[in-house]
Structure formats: structure tokens, C-alpha cells
Amino acid sequence: MRRHEFDVWSFVPGAIFAAFGLAVLLAGVDVTEWSWSWVWPVPFVLAGLILLFTARRREPTAQEPPPPPPDPI
Amino acid sequence: MERGNGTTQTAPPPPPAPAPRRRLTRRVDDKVVAGVASGLGAYFDLDPILFRIGFIVLSLAGGAGVIAYIVAWIVMPPSTGEASMGEHAVRRIRHRSGRWHDVPAWVAVALLIIGAALVASRFDVFHPEIVWGAVLIGLGVLLFHHASTARRDDAHPPAATDTLMPPPPPPTPGVGAGAGVLAPDDPTVRMEPAPRRRERSGLGWATVGLAMLATGVAAILDNAHVVSLSLAQYLAVALVIVAVGLLVGTWAGRARWLTVLGVLLIPPIVLSSLVIVPLRGGFGDRFYQPVGSTAGPYRLVAGNMTVDLTRMRLRPNSASVTATIVAGQMRVIVPAGDRVMVHGRVGAGELELFGRWTNGLKLDERRRAGPVTGPELDIGVAVSFGQIIVQRRGGPA
Numbered sequence: 001m002r003r004h005e006f007d008v009w010s011f012v013p014g015a016i017f018a019a020f021g022l023a024v025l026l027a028g029v030d031v032t033e034w035s036w037s038w039v040w041p042v043p044f045v046l047a048g049l050i051l052l053f054t055a056r057r058r059e060p061t062a063q064e065p066p067p068p069p070p071d072p073i
Numbered sequence: 074m075e076r077g078n079g080t081t082q083t084a085p086p087p088p089p090a091p092a093p094r095r096r097l098t099r100r101v102d103d104k105v106v107a108g109v110a111s112g113l114g115a116y117f118d119l120d121p122i123l124f125r126i127g128f129i130v131l132s133l134a135g136g137a138g139v140i141a142y143i144v145a146w147i148v149m150p151p152s153t154g155e156a157s158m159g160e161h162a163v164r165r166i167r168h169r170s171g172r173w174h175d176v177p178a179w180v181a182v183a184l185l186i187i188g189a190a191l192v193a194s195r196f197d198v199f200h201p202e203i204v205w206g207a208v209l210i211g212l213g214v215l216l217f218h219h220a221s222t223a224r225r226d227d228a229h230p231p232a233a234t235d236t237l238m239p240p241p242p243p244p245t246p247g248v249g250a251g252a253g254v255l256a257p258d259d260p261t262v263r264m265e266p267a268p269r270r271r272e273r274s275g276l277g278w279a280t281v282g283l284a285m286l287a288t289g290v291a292a293i294l295d296n297a298h299v300v301s302l303s304l305a306q307y308l309a310v311a312l313v314i315v316a317v318g319l320l321v322g323t324w325a326g327r328a329r330w331l332t333v334l335g336v337l338l339i340p341p342i343v344l345s346s347l348v349i350v351p352l353r354g355g356f357g358d359r360f361y362q363p364v365g366s367t368a369g370p371y372r373l374v375a376g377n378m379t380v381d382l383t384r385m386r387l388r389p390n391s392a393s394v395t396a397t398i399v400a401g402q403m404r405v406i407v408p409a410g411d412r413v414m415v416h417g418r419v420g421a422g423e424l425e426l427f428g429r430w431t432n433g434l435k436l437d438e439r440r441r442a443g444p445v446t447g448p449e450l451d452i453g454v455a456v457s458f459g460q461i462i463v464q465r466r467g468g469p470a
Contacts, residue, residue, distance in 0.1 A: 001274060001275075001276055001321075001325040001326035002325065002326070003324060003325045004324070004325065004327070006323060006324065007322060007323050007324070007327075007329075008323075009105055009329055009332075010319045010320070010322040010323045010327075010328070010329055010331075010332075011319070011320065011323040013316075013319055013331075013332040013335060013336075014316045014317070014318075014319030014320035014322070014323060014331075015316070015320070016316075016335075017312050017313070017315055017316035017319065017335040017338075018313060018316035018317070018320065020309075020312065020339070020342075021309040021310075021312035021313035021315075021316055022309075022313060024305055024306060024308075024309035024312075024342055024346075025306050025309035025310060025313060028303075028306075030346050031342065031343045031346050032343065032346050032347060032434050032435060033435070043129065044130075047126050047129055047130070050122070050126075051122055051126060054120075054122050055120075055122075
């Protein structure tokens, strides 16, 4: 496997699945007893974070060189 | 340029080539799932992430995003120049019936009307009809666009500037550009860049194999009484392995499609948390009529079970009975004049104890009936998905 740049599209679902799976596996969390009024905003928050993260990565990092000074003649 | 002697005459500049027609395609070279969002982003000059978020939000609001994505997947051709899946299907149908050519237009009109009616009937923003109506309208518009494009292409075959041309045949002696064969360096030929092929990564399948291995090992350990796992925990083992694969893919390898696998695992985990009884007992209909002082446990995986306790002997001691079904209906008939204590549990469904009816998730009720003192018939019944009815002989009272 080749190393590559940080891939947010793999990281975010991986982190969510890990948290959810470990909660069920180790803590015996019962999903049916969750309060869904607290659950449904989570995807929106995550989607917003991904959007912000992706937008920040697309910002140009190198500044354009300043224009040359006008010809005195 | 020179004119006359020692000069050459300049040919008038060729007319500017028409701007290439922008095509709505799936960007298979920049895809997360199928390249639909990337294609829409390229077509509308917008960031594909906006479309991805739109699909996610629509998926949460009634599941329409999934449908819309699948429809777009079918309708949009890939950027490699091949026909879309929908076009393939239409060609097959046209091949069988020559009258299919006009069908997409009226299908699109019907979809538009149905979609508009659904939207007009409801103005609640989050109501599913709104979403489905919007999907139908979008589908109709896409079909309109698709049908009109197909007709235009039929009437005016696309110019060489619009399509990805295959490499020209080798020049034949005596046959040149004037004979209609485009030279390889013909400026009118727009050679689209070859799609960037990503390096194949074995991370995804390795993760799937590891998940299967881990689940099997967990089952063996459970059977050996080393650990005790529920069905939800078995599935959680697989989900955790999928998560590990995705997290590894964050920095090395590439296995984004594991996200789909993880999403598919979540509903079974949620449902399996409602499985409150052992997965034992077989399938079909069962009838039990015990006569001793103890009975059961009676178990069934799926089907209907009737337990008639009217012949159980309570005196001089108390009696007990246990029965479980994973999915199905359980009916328990108790003696009319005896003291009875019932403990009923339902994962998802209905519970009726002596005429008292409840429904929902994770139902757990106890009810006592009959004389205050004396031997007691202790009944424990549970159904994961389905219905429990406990009634006295001859009626619920």
C-alpha cells in the first residue's frame, strides 16, 4: 500500500464506525434506547465539518507574485 | 508573410472552432462512489462537495438522496465516453421495439405531473412527499433532457469536436484528409485526457477478509464459552474491522467503498439489539399443552406458537412455563380460576396481557391475575419481533 495525503472521506466514516462499533461491542450500548432528537443533528454537524475541512484544503497556499513595477518610460 | 515575388500569401484564419458542448457525465476519475457528484460539480462549475452534502441531506430526509443518486448513476454516462446504463437499457428495448423512441417524453410528462401534484399537496418542508415529488420532478427533467439530446444527436450526428474520437486508422496510400479521414494532429479533434487510473489497492478486500475472520473467531470463542456475545456484538466486531480498514485508508491504500459496507451493517446492528431471545427452536407452527408442573422452555425461531396451560397441575405447588419466539406470534391460554403471574417481553411489536394491549419497542410488562393467595402459575414469554397474546380460557378476562 502506498501512502497518500490525508483522506477525510475515509477518516470520518472510519471514526464514526469505530466509535459506534466499539460502543456496541464493549459497552453494550442499546441503540434503540437512544434519543433520536439528539442523534439526527450529528450527520449535519459532520457534513458541515467535512465541508469546512475540504474548503480549507482547497484554499491556495502559495501567494501569487506581486505584479512587476510599471515601466518608468 | 510575404506577397508576390519573395512573398507568400496568408490564408485567411480558420473560423473559430465552436465551443465544445458541455456534457453531463459521471467523473469516474474523481469519484467517491460513482462520480455523480463530481460530474454535477464539473457540469455546473460548482464544488462537488455541495452535491455530496445535498445527497446526504436528501438521504436523511426520507431516503430520497439514495434514490436520486441511483437514478443519476443510471442516467449519467461515464466520462470515459461509454454510454450510460440507462442508454444501454434503452438501446436493448429499442432493438426489440422500434416504437420506443417517443416513450421517454410522455413518461417524463407523467413524472412531472405526479411530482408536481405531490409537492402541491403538501407544504411541509420535511414531509416525505415533498422529497419524493422533487425526485420525480428531477427524474422527469433528466429524462426530458436525455430524450431531447438523443433526438438532437439522431438529427445531427455529433461533430468530431464533441466526442472522443478513437485513434484514426493508419493512412492509406491515396487517401488523405481530403477523403474525410481526420489526421491524428487535426486541430478539430478534441482529445480528452485519458481518465486518471487510480492504483488498485487490496486494502478493501483485506479488510473484508479480516472482518469475516474476526467474526468467525468470535463465534468460536462464544461457542467455547470464552466470551458471551449477542448478535449485535457479532455485527459490531465486523463494523469495527471495517472502521479500522477505513482509518488505515486515511493515510495508506484506498478503500472508500468500505463506507458503504459500514452503512449497510448499521441497520442490522440496530435491529439485532431488539433480538431479546435465543436464536433457537426451528421454524413453523407449534402447539403445546403441558400437563405437569413445569413446562418448556419452548423455543421457535420463526412461526406461530400456541401454549395451552389449562391442563397444568398447580396444586399443591406452583408451576412455571417459559416460551420464546424470535419472529412470529405467541398465544398463551391460562386456566380460568388459577392465580397467574405473567412476565411478557417484546423487542418490537405488540403485547396483550389479559386484554391490556401495548405496542412499540422493548416492551416489558408483568401482570398478575386470579386469586390473591394460593399456588401460582409463573409464565415467562418473550418475542423479539411479533406479538404475544396471553388470555384466560374462553376470553381475555
